[in-house]
Amino acid sequence: MAGRQDELAHEQSVVDDLYARLDELRRRARGRLTAVRREGPSGSPQNRSERDAFATLYEDRAAQLDAVEDRLAFGRLDLDDAGVRYVGRIGLTDDEQRSLLTDWRAPAAEAFYRATALRPAGVRRRRHLVTTGRKVTGLEDELLDLSGADDDGELDASALSGEGALLAALASRRTGRMSDIVATIQAEQDRIIRSELAGALVVQGGPGTGKTAVALHRAAYLLYAHRRTLEKSGVLLVGPSRSFLRYIDQVLPSLGETGVVSTTLGDLVPGISAAAVDDGVAAEVKGRLLWADVVRRAVRARERVPEREVRFRLDGHSLVIRPRDVRDAIGRARRTHKPHNEARVGFVRDMLARLVEQYQRADGGDLTPEDRAIVLEDLRSLREVRVALNLAWFPISPKKLVDDLLSRPHRLAEAAPELTDTERAAVLRAPWAPWTESDVPLLDEAAELLGEDDAVARAEAKAEAAERAEALAHARSVLASGAAAGSMIQVDAETLAERFATSGPRLTTAERAAGDRAWTYGHVVVDEAQELSPMAWRMLARRVPTRSMTIVGDVAQTSSHAGARSWATALTPVLGDGWRLEELTVSYRTPAEVADAAQRVAKAAGLPASPLTAAREVPGAIVDVPVGSPADVAAAVASHAAALAVEFVGPDDAGRVAVIAPAASVAALRAALDAALPGALGTAEAERLAAQRLEDQQVTVLAPREVKGLEYDAVVLVEPAGVARGAGGWSDLYVAMTRPTQRLVVVHTEPLPDGFSG
Numbered sequence: 058m059a060g061r062q063d064e065l066a067h068e069q070s071v072v073d074d075l076y077a078r079l080d081e082l083r084r085r086a087r088g089r090l091t092a093v094r095r096e097g098p099s100g101s102p103q104n105r106s107e108r109d110a111f112a113t114l115y116e117d118r119a120a121q122l123d124a125v126e127d128r129l130a131f132g133r134l135d136l137d138d139a140g141v142r143y144v145g146r147i148g149l150t151d152d153e154q155r156s157l158l159t160d161w162r163a164p165a166a167e168a169f170y171r172a173t174a175l176r177p178a179g180v181r182r183r184r185h186l187v188t189t190g191r192k193v194t195g196l197e198d199e200l201l202d203l204s205g206a207d208d209d210g211e212l213d214a215s216a217l218s219g220e221g222a223l224l225a226a227l228a229s230r231r232t233g234r235m236s237d238i239v240a241t242i243q244a245e246q247d248r249i250i251r252s253e254l255a256g257a258l259v260v261q262g263g264p265g266t267g268k269t270a271v272a273l274h275r276a277a278y279l280l281y282a283h284r285r286t287l288e289k290s291g292v293l294l295v296g297p298s299r300s301f302l303r304y305i306d307q308v309l310p311s312l313g314e315t316g317v318v319s320t321t322l323g324d325l326v327p328g329i330s331a332a333a334v335d336d337g338v339a340a341e342v343k344g345r346l347l348w349a350d351v352v353r354r355a356v357r358a359r360e361r362v363p364e365r366e367v368r369f370r371l372d373g374h375s376l377v378i379r380p381r382d383v384r385d386a387i388g389r390a391r392r393t394h395k396p397h398n399e400a401r402v403g404f405v406r407d408m409l410a411r412l413v414e415q416y417q418r419a420d421g422g423d424l425t426p427e428d429r430a431i432v433l434e435d436l437r438s439l440r441e442v443r444v445a446l447n448l449a450w451f452p453i454s455p456k457k458l459v460d461d462l463l464s465r466p467h468r469l470a471e472a473a474p475e476l477t478d479t480e481r482a483a484v485l486r487a488p489w490a491p492w493t494e495s496d497v498p499l500l501d502e503a504a505e506l507l508g509e510d511d512a513v514a515r516a517e518a519k520a521e522a523a524e525r526a527e528a529l530a531h532a533r534s535v536l537a538s539g540a541a542a543g544s545m546i547q548v549d550a551e552t553l554a555e556r557f558a559t560s561g562p563r564l565t566t567a568e569r570a571a572g573d574r575a576w577t578y579g580h581v582v583v584d585e586a587q588e589l590s591p592m593a594w595r596m597l598a599r600r601v602p603t604r605s606m607t608i609v610g611d612v613a614q615t616s617s618h619a620g621a622r623s624w625a626t627a628l629t630p631v632l633g634d635g636w637r638l639e640e641l642t643v644s645y646r647t648p649a650e651v652a653d654a655a656q657r658v659a660k661a662a663g664l665p666a667s668p669l670t671a672a673r674e675v676p677g678a679i680v681d682v683p684v685g686s687p688a689d690v691a692a693a694v695a696s697h698a699a700a701l702a703v704e705f706v707g708p709d710d711a712g713r714v715a716v717i718a719p720a721a722s723v724a725a726l727r728a729a730l731d732a733a734l735p736g737a738l739g740t741a742e743a744e745r746l747a748a749q750r751l752e753d754q755q756v757t758v759l760a761p762r763e764v765k766g767l768e769y770d771a772v773v774l775v776e777p778a779g780v781a782r783g784a785g786g787w788s789d790l791y792v793a794m795t796r797p798t799q800r801l802v803v804v805h806t807e808p809l810p811d812g813f814s815g
């Protein structure tokens with residue numbers, strides 16, 4: 058016992074030293090930041106821009122050091138050569154550059170996650186440090202010598218590493234926010250996290266196998282291991298919904314990484330925010346790859362040879378826009394292979410040149426260059442010419458093009474002849490209806506083919522000119538005041554203005570990337586990737602020309618009609634055979650009883666479910682509540698959910714309970730539960746819960762589609778057969794069943810689906 062106390066005391070002193078070092082580094086980063094800020098906004102533009110750069114650097118460093126407070130150090134490796142290595146959230150060295158703490162992502166930390174008794178990788182003992190705040194509260198040792206062998210001398214290669222720490226993490230109350238798993242990453246997960254950057258890595262795994270956790274830790278790992286490449290190009294993370302992004306948004310900062318752009322598909326294209334979803338048929342039809350052709354044809358339809366000549370007069374001369382000339386000019390403009398709006402500039406120039414020639418012939422002689430310019434301008438501003446050229450080559454924005462395509466039956470029929478009447482009817486919508494998620498890949502396709510709308514470009518050019526004029530005025534005043542003395546004295550106002558204009562606010566890579574539709578990232582991470590349509594894959598692939606991607610999902614959980622049931626079918630059209638598949642098979646979330654029931658239901662329904670073994674048993678994890686009549690369901694749900702709230706929900710914001718029910722009954726169940734909570738929890742606690750924002754609710758009622766990717770301590774699942782009949786079918790039931798970490802209470806009037814009860 059004393060030995061253990063001594064060990065604890067020793068580790069405490071090591072951990073104390075590490076925190077002391079962290080505090081010291083924080084003090085230094087703050088000190089530098091204050092010093093830079095104290096210098097204020099004066100000085101040459103060069104100095105100012107340098108100072109901004111340093112301020113950003115120190116701010117980032119201070120934020121990073123603040124973020125790693127919790128469980129700064131969590132592991133220790135005792136090596137065969139008697140060396141000792143501590144593993145933690147970041148790397149720390151002393152002033153002589155001696156290593157105090159090894160970053161979990163460094164090669165030297167790999168053995169902490171991978172070493173086994175079979176392959177000890179030079180490690181004698183692996184120790185997990187359990188800490189609460191800055192206090193070491195427990196130690197867990199694994200000896201990686203043959204003591205891991207059982208009576209037959211066999212080694213259990215599938216054993217969990219740091220089992221105590223892992224099980225404690227899995228059983229802890231949920232907070233509505235995902236936390237990092239850096240202290241307890243398992244070997245099968247670590248291999249995926251550290252897999253090479255190149256190519257597309259697909260991680261298939263059943264519910265709760267840590268796909269999201271692995272994807273996020275992989276992003277942090279790649280940013281560490283390939284910082285030079287990825288810092289400039291950025292990493293994009295695509296999640297299924299805004300609430301999901303909120304659920305995971307603390308993980309990367311806690312790993313010291315803040316530079317990842319995270320977005321939903323609906324928000325991926327700057328200037329468009331699509332939260333609405335299409336019904337199943339419309340989503341499926343809009344997701345087909347043939348829209349690449351459809352959108353191309355819709356763009357082509359805006360380049361048209363007129364049927365008749367257009368005659369008009371200028372300065373008494375009769376001039377004519379001939380279909381033949383238009384056809385020629387269209388052909389030439391197309392051969393430039395520029396996007397529609399950009400190629401239009403060449404088309405217009407070509408047509409005007411032809412008209413000037415006509416004018417010249419009619420005028421009976423050569424025009425001076427000045428006269429030519431005047432005639433050109435007159436032609437350009439003539440209404441008949443403008444209308445005729447616009448009809449022949451219409452400048453159009455992506456939004457207008459797609460809106461016209463989806464709201465005008467004749468345009469859709471013309472551009473999408475391969476769709477049936479029923480399919481076209483399914484995607485037709487009212488003009489300027491809100492954008493849906495499945496519209497976004499069409500808009501992106503259109504933006505790609507249209508290029509800049511020159512009206513937009515003009516507005517931007519105007520704004521730029523104004524900015525430049527302002528910068529010039531400022532530069533003149535700087536020169537006049539003599540502030541640009543010394544090294545700047547040779548500089549004229551123009552050059553100085555250029556520097557002011559370009560040194561503006563220093564945007565991070567992530568900020569620049571997020572605002573630029575055409576940005577190409579160094580790596581893209583996609584979660585719940587099984588939901589993506591072929592068009593959505595096309596849109597994402599465009600953003601990562603190297604095809605370096607991490608794609609995580611479960612083809613048994615697909616609820617979108619446009620989504621994938623097989624990775625090969627979904628990915629081959631965009632990635633060819635340039636992707637590799639890894640599988641995760643241990644469910645860390647659900648108790649064994651729940652995982653087994655979900656597996657049986659999925660198999661009976663014919664879903665392509667991956668094998669799933671649960672990491673832990675929780676006795677009595679499934680509670681069956683059959684109810685006699687539908688009229689009694691709401692009362693049964695309310696009383697069970699209220700009892701679970703009493704058991705699991707704490708006033709400290711820990712503990713989450715969800716009722717998951719067919720979409721149509723959500724509102725009524727919410728009302729029943731609201732009425733039951735004060736009786737169960739007391740008025741004050743019920744009021745505290747009622748005041749919580751929707752996304753922070755500790756006790757919540759949701760439809761299956763809203764819980765994808767999320768988890769709760771306890772779930773009341775209402776009418777499983779009804780959930781399976783809903784829009785997302787059996788996949789939705791599979792998802793709903795696998796949300797709880799502790800208890801699944803099933804309230805039903807209909808018989809339970811096949812496989813449910815073994």
Ligand SMILES: Nc1ncnc2c1ncn2[C@@H]1O[C@H](COP(=O)(O)OP(=O)(O)OP(=O)(O)O)[C@@H](O)[C@H]1O
Pocket residue numbers: 223226227235236237238241242243246262263264265266267268269270271611614645646765766767768795
């Ligand atoms: N190695 C680990 N250590 C501690 N917790 C873990 C570990 N791996 C996974 N978990 C936990 O298991 C739970 C499920 O993980 P995650 O949400 O990443 O699974 P998933 O495969 O994405 O699930 P779903 O298919 O439902 O989206 C989370 O609470 C996660 O923190």
